[in-house]
Amino acid sequence: MLHRRLLRTAAPLIVGALALSACSKSDDDAGSDGGKKVYRIAYQGPLTGESSALGVHMENGVKLAIKQANARGDLPFTLSYAAGDDAGSADQSPAAAQKIIDDDKVIATIGPAFSAPTKAAGELYSQAGLVALTPSASSPALTTLGFTSFLRGIPNDDAQGGGMAAYLARKVKARKVFLVDDKTEYGVGLAGVAEADLKKAGVQVVHESVPQKTPDYTAVATAARNSGADGLIYAGFYADAAPFAKKLKEAGFDKPKIASDGTNDRKFIDLAGDASEGWLLTCPCVDATVEPGIKKFTEDYRAEFKVDPGTYSAEAFDVTNLVIEQLRTLGTDATREALLDKVRHADYKGLTKRFRFDDKGEFPDRTAFLYRVESGRIAYQGNILTLAAS
Amino acid sequence: MSPHEFWDYLVPGVALGALYAVIAIGYTLVYGVLQLINFAHSEVFMLGGFGSLIVLTSLTPAHPSAPISVLLVLVGLVVSALCGGATAYGLEKVAYRPLRRRGAPKLVFLISAIGASFFLYNLAGKLFGRDPLPMPHLYDNNVVLTVFGARVTITQLLLLVCALLMMVGLDLLVNRTRLGAGIRALAQDPETASLMGVDTDRVISRTFVIGGLLGGVAGFLFGLNTQVSFTMGFNPGITAFAAAVLGGVGNIRGAMLGGLLLGLVESFNVPLFGEEWRYVAAFVVLVGVLMFRPAGILGVKIGRAA
Known part of the structure; x- marks a missing residue:
């Protein structure tokens, strides 16, 4: 009797556990590669959640770099991939990081992709001595928090925020700018830089903070129009930029609008439709489909994933290759610490740019690029500071 | 604030408020008959x-x-109503009825509702993707008229007209029909109602469906105004629940009034205090009202419908 009751309770539990374990990613490093040592390169970013499109672009870049490195066959070890999904949220980031850290085979992490998750997990990576090289987390504060294994593979938001400010002040000659952030780590940081630079240039700033997933952007769009601003900045992600863009159009706001790399995605156009037309988008990333040196990468990426590379795909590919190059010099007895030291002092010429890190792990160059939504596609314009001065 | 600006913020405030009102009705109806908060209503939406x-x-x-x-x-209206109604019906059958049959304590219903809500929105994320999706381009959302200089778009007008029609229809249904009498009887005294021949199970089930029809339509209208995503129910759901409490939970006209009021507060908050205070402003009003009228604006006695 007891057995039967036990069975009745246990059976659904076991079935549930089995179903769950079937859902989780199975280990696929086979290890049959002539008995070569296996290192894993992990990636932490949003693979689910509202910003998953951005996360997947990068994941693909990482996967492609690993695949090509293995295919070349000249490495003394085999590389495999481990995914860490943080859904782009600070809450889920420590768990994703811990899972990566606990995996002994992981030798380096690409990511975290976003700023808030980086802030939440940076200390864990530091304690584990595991390099966390982000291709995209751009909040300037991240390198001031004392993380010892965090390295940034892109210019931080000072470049984008400063670039936007320069463009609106010098090219558009705006006298008043309506600045909106989305209350995230990323948006607030970016908006702060833009605001400071605009004020320095003598431009008046109206600053609004609009939390993500606001049910209706009509009121704030109306406020933008009524403010009499002759330029607008949105510092946030496409899922919110899109409804905001729609409402701005309905409200009749027709001044130049500029948004940052969180919005710089094809999805922005899909969601906002006509209302996205003419929006200016910045990014510290280059356009992989336009820059000449990146043709081969773009073709390989298309062949592998059947889509064009997206925002930060090429950057993720680059930083993964950077790690692989350093790992190659260490050979088969690499440790996490040794690799961290190597990567920190690397000077690597990637497809997108030259990668170096200062003593805080910050990327020393300050460049951002401007894009524009033209007839339903994101068209590359060039270096934002050059454009602002022209 | 100039008079011109006043109208500028009044229009979106009324449109948003009407939407909140329609969702709030779903909460309040169920509360009326069961004295429980259906936290999965945001997923119906x-x-x-x-x-x-x-x-x-x-x-x-x-x-x-x-x-x-x-x-x-x-x-769109019909399909969303059917989807909402079917979801609410299913919820009642799966998450509530078995508990009710066994006389589970009220707290268990609450947990069951929250569980159902988690399940449904994660399922939707899995099935339809986690990225938001745009409603297809049904019409050019032009400005159709101006009220004292404020622009009114087709979507806003549609929101308002649909919400008004649904509210009037519901008011008639509750106050003039047999089913409405059943709902009111159940809200006043479930035991006596069942002794007097009200089929409790059937009335409860239909109450869920009615709330679901309205919630589903609200989901369509909301999607038309912005976009559709698996987490879209959360914020409007919380606000609409607050609206139901503000108006006097269990009271249908109260829910309408509460929704409208919160929509206006959220809209006027933008020029007055700034968008970042949206929810703060709404909840300050809520707490302020409840301090003086603990049962809500129109709440006479907690748990009495209409």
Whole structure:
């Protein structure tokens, strides 16, 4: 009797556990590669959640770099991939990081992709001595928090925020700018830089903070129009930029609008439709489909994933290759610490740019690029500071 | 604030408020008959949005002509209502009825509702993707009229008209029909109602469906105004629940009033205090009102419907 009751309770539990374990990613490093040592390169970013499109672009870049490195066959070890999904949220980031850290085979992490998750997990990576090289987390504060294994593979938001400010002040000659952030780590940081630079240039700033997933952007769009601003900045992600863009159009706001790399995605156009037309988008990333040196990468990426590379795909590919190059010099007895030291002092010429890190792990160059939504596609314009001065 | 600005913020405030009101009715109806908060109602709303999105995406041509546009909107309304109604019906059957049969304590219903809500929105995320999706282009959302200089778009007008029709219809249903009498009887005294021949199970089930129909349509209208995503129910759901409490939970006209009031507060908060205080302003009003009228604006006695 007891057995039967036990069975009745246990059976659904076991079935549930089995179903769950079937859902989780199975280990696929086979290890049959002539008995070569296996290192894993992990990636932490949003693979689910509202910003998953951005996360997947990068994941693909990482996967492609690993695949090509293995295919070349000249490495003394085999590389495999481990995914860490943080859904782009600070809450889920420590768990994703811990899972990566606990995996002994992981030798380096690409990511975290976003700023808030980086802030939440940076200390864990530091304690584990595991390099966390982000291709995209751009909040300037991240390198001031004392993380010892965090390295940034892109210019931080000072470049984008400063670039936007320069463009609106010098090219558009705006006298008043309506600045909106989305209350995230990323948006607030970016908006702060833009605001400071605009004020320095003598431009008046109206600053609004609009939390993500606001049910209706009509009121704030109306406020933008009524403010009499002759330029607008949105510092946030496409899922919110899109409804905001729609409402701005309905409200009749027709001044130049500029948004940052969180919005710089094809999805922005899909969601906002006509209302996205003419929006200016910045990014510290280059356009992989336009820059000449990146043709081969773009073709390989298309062949592998059947889509064009997206925002930060090429950057993720680059930083993964950077790690692989350093790992190659260490050979088969690499440790996490040794690799961290190597990567920190690397000077690597990637497809997108030259990668170096200062003593805080910050990327020393300050460049951002401007894009524009033209007839339903994101068209590359060039270096934002050059454009602002022209 | 200039008079011109006043109208500028009044229009979106009323449109948003009408939407909140329609969702709030779903909470209040269920509370009326069961004295429990159906926290999964926000998922009814979300699935209404997805249902209409999927059907409309497959139907809508590239450039719909005016009569086609009207037809598509009607299809959207009907489909979203059906999806919302079906979801609510299913919820009652799966998450509530078994508990009610066994006389579970009230707290268990609450947990069951929250569990159902988690399940449904994660399921939607899995099925339909985690990225937000746009409603297809049903019509050019032009400004159709101006009220004292404030622009009113087709979507805003549609929101308002649909919400008003639904509220009037519901008010008639509750106050003039047999089913409405059953709902009111159950709200006043479930035991006596069942002794007097009210089929409790049937009335409860239908109450869920009615709330679901309204919630589903609200999901469609919300999607039309912004976009559809698996987490879209959360914020409007919380606000609408607050609206139901503000108006006097269990009281249908109260829910309408509460929704409208919160919509206006959220809209006028933007020019007065700034968008970042949206929810703070709404909840300050809520707490302020409840301090002086603990049962809500129109709440006479907690738990009495209409």
